Amino acid sequence: MTAVLDAPGAVSSDAAPRRVSRPTDTTLRLGAGSGLSLGITVSWLSVLVLIPLAAVVAKSTAGGWTGFWHAVTTPGAWQSLRLTLICSLGVSAINAVMGTLIAWVLVRDSFPGRRLLEIIIDIPFALPTIVAGLVLLILYGPTSPVGINLLQTERGVFFALLFVTLPFVVRTVQPVLINMDTEAEEAAASLGASPLTTFRRIVLPVLLPAIVSGTALAFARAMGEYGSMLLISGGINRTRVSSMYVYQQIENFDYAGAAAVATVLLLVSLVVLVTLDVVQRWTARRG
Amino acid sequence: MASPAVASKVSHRSRYSLRAIAIGYVSVVVLLPLIVISWRVIEQGGAKFWDAISSGQAQQAFKLTAIITVAAVVINTVFGVAVAVLLARYRFPGKRMLSALIDLSISVSPIVVGLALVLVYGPYNGWFGKPLHNSGFDVIYAVPGMILATAFVSLPLVVREVVPVLEDEGIEQEQAARVLGASAVQRFRRITLPTIKWALAYGVVLTIARSIGEFGAVKVVSGNISGAGQTQTATLLVDERVEQLEPGAYQVSLVLIAIAVIAIVVVSLIRPEESS
Numbered sequence: 412m413t414a415v416l417d418a419p420g421a422v423s424s425d426a427a428p429r430r431v432s433r434p435t436d437t438t439l440r441l442g443a444g445s446g447l448s449l450g451i452t453v454s455w456l457s458v459l460v461l462i463p464l465a466a467v468v469a470k471s472t473a474g475g476w477t478g479f480w481h482a483v484t485t486p487g488a489w490q491s492l493r494l495t496l497i498c499s500l501g502v503s504a505i506n507a508v509m510g511t512l513i514a515w516v517l518v519r520d521s522f523p524g525r526r527l528l529e530i531i532i533d534i535p536f537a538l539p540t541i542v543a544g545l546v547l548l549i550l551y552g553p554t555s556p557v558g559i560n561l562l563q564t565e566r567g568v569f570f571a572l573l574f575v576t577l578p579f580v581v582r583t584v585q586p587v588l589i590n591m592d593t594e595a596e597e598a599a600a601s602l603g604a605s606p607l608t609t610f611r612r613i614v615l616p617v618l619l620p621a622i623v624s625g626t627a628l629a630f631a632r633a634m635g636e637y638g639s640m641l642l643i644s645g646g647i648n649r650t651r652v653s654s655m656y657v658y659q660q661i662e663n664f665d666y667a668g669a670a671a672v673a674t675v676l677l678l679v680s681l682v683v684l685v686t687l688d689v690v691q692r693w694t695a696r697r698g
Numbered sequence: 699m700a701s702p703a704v705a706s707k708v709s710h711r712s713r714y715s716l717r718a719i720a721i722g723y724v725s726v727v728v729l730l731p732l733i734v735i736s737w738r739v740i741e742q743g744g745a746k747f748w749d750a751i752s753s754g755q756a757q758q759a760f761k762l763t764a765i766i767t768v769a770a771v772v773i774n775t776v777f778g779v780a781v782a783v784l785l786a787r788y789r790f791p792g793k794r795m796l797s798a799l800i801d802l803s804i805s806v807s808p809i810v811v812g813l814a815l816v817l818v819y820g821p822y823n824g825w826f827g828k829p830l831h832n833s834g835f836d837v838i839y840a841v842p843g844m845i846l847a848t849a850f851v852s853l854p855l856v857v858r859e860v861v862p863v864l865e866d867e868g869i870e871q872e873q874a875a876r877v878l879g880a881s882a883v884q885r886f887r888r889i890t891l892p893t894i895k896w897a898l899a900y901g902v903v904l905t906i907a908r909s910i911g912e913f914g915a916v917k918v919v920s921g922n923i924s925g926a927g928q929t930q931t932a933t934l935l936v937d938e939r940v941e942q943l944e945p946g947a948y949q950v951s952l953v954l955i956a957i958a959v960i961a962i963v964v965v966s967l968i969r970p971e972e973s974s
Contacts, residue, residue: 438789439869444882445788448780453796455777459850460803463814466825470817509723516720520713528721530962531729537958539911539933542951545940546731549738549948556734574727606712628805635807637914638933642940654809654914661813661918670817673810680805684798 510580
């Protein structure tokens with residue numbers, strides 16, 4: 412059993428280098444049927460995804476560049492973007508380290524309960540985000556049985572983001588580690604390299620693209636997270652992340668203000684996608 | 699899967715400490731909170747559990763979640779298979795754009811998804827929503843919008859499972875069938891479908907889990923219609939009960955947790971089947 416739930420959007424989590432473009436003899440020209448299928452597909456995607464997202468960008472720039480800039484630099488918007496960015500970067504960094512460590516333990520270590528650990532790691536992917544928020548609030552809220560209260564704190568926001576982004580790096584690194592040859596590591600170890608040196612010089616370079624991909628996905632998820640933030644943030648300004656700010660502006664019928672911050676979040680998603688694409692191509696070329 | 703040869707090179711002490719860190723971290727972040735909520739529900743007793751999940755409001759919420767999930771799964775399965783076949787088998791201009799657009803839909807914030815749909819399908823100012831509203835069809839603040847939002851956020855799940863399987867399989871079999879005179883429908887039913895069966899099942903389970911759990915995007919397009927709870931799904935019900943300090947949020951959450959765990963276990967059972 413390898414990855415149970417793939418990271419959404421983790422296009423190439425497998426170690427085998429994916430061909431970026433397949434040789435032409437294995438793909439077909441569009442015929443009448445497939446052409447029709449493409450037409451319907453593109454129409455549906457336009458109606459569902461493309462036109463709505465274009466509407467967000469159009470709305471945000473309706474007041475020109477200055478209008479957009481003004482909406483984004485309003486104290487509430489700016490503060491939420493700063494909080495979201497700082498927390499997302501911090502969470503991504505922790506995930507890069509902990510995700511790699513957990514993946515290593517899952518692949519290279521064997522102990523009773525390993526399969527259970529596999530299942531638990533996937534729970535944040537499958538759990539409704541509002542439930543995730545509630546579950547965290549029960550253990551780390553005002554009625555905490557362990558006496559830790561994270562309600563209405565930035566630490567609470569940070570912790571909830573750690574919960575929802577936990578599986579990303581684990582699930583991108585794990586398959587690479589499974590497919591990795593152990594010969595080089597054995598050679599290094601037999602030549603007297605310490606485990607740390609072996610990891611740093613041999614294992615880490617191979618894992619790096621997967622770690623970067625997983626971390627980028629975790630970062631994108633953290634930047635846009637809403638459901639799990641709602642309860643733990645407790646509705647105060649200091650802990651309001653960007654998606655909550657956008658929601659609040661929608662409630663106040665300030666669609667231009669909502670669209671401006673939404674456009675920033677959209678751009679972040681695009682940058683992450685491009686990063687993933689670059690990493691994938693680089694990995695494929697390296698072979 | 700485990701490599702004892704390498705593992706043994708790492709000293710026992712560091713191996714145990716790495717294992718302890720991994721288990722400790724996962725426990726503190728995920729496992730303990732789940733244990734505590736289960737314990738709280740058990741503590742409150744079976745009668746409260748039954749009341750919380752069987753009240754009229756709860757029944758209606760579960761029913762709406764089920765309707766939306768079925769609709770989103772049907773849409774994304776049909777569409778997902780069609781897109782996967784196009785991406786894996788054919789070459790056409792704009793192929794990378796199409797692929798990127800599908801990936802984008804899952805990395806966008808759910809609130810942004812909701813806003814995007816409101817801007818286009820909203821009844822008063824929406825680009826398409828206004829004419830639709832005037833002709834008597836509401837998308838936003840109604841079930842169709844909630845289905846669109848759910849289909850949006852779970853869009854790539856089927857596609858991304860099916861594409862690699864189709865790519866690995868190649869097109870030799872299909873070309874042979876075509877040469878032998880099989881129609882497109884026959885080729886799909888006899889060759890493509892058996893090939894992608896498990897990947898498709900896997901994608902569908904993921905789509906179900908994601909659809910049941912969707913919250914932010916659905917919250918925006920549902921418009922918080924109170925009273926009869928006309929547009930309240932199970933996740934929105936949890937939100938309302940917590941915010942209004944009404945009882946029963948833990949119980950509904952536990953049901954949703956159980957569904958999530960079942961989905962993961964089902965998926966882990968499908969996986970080896972697929973690779974064998």
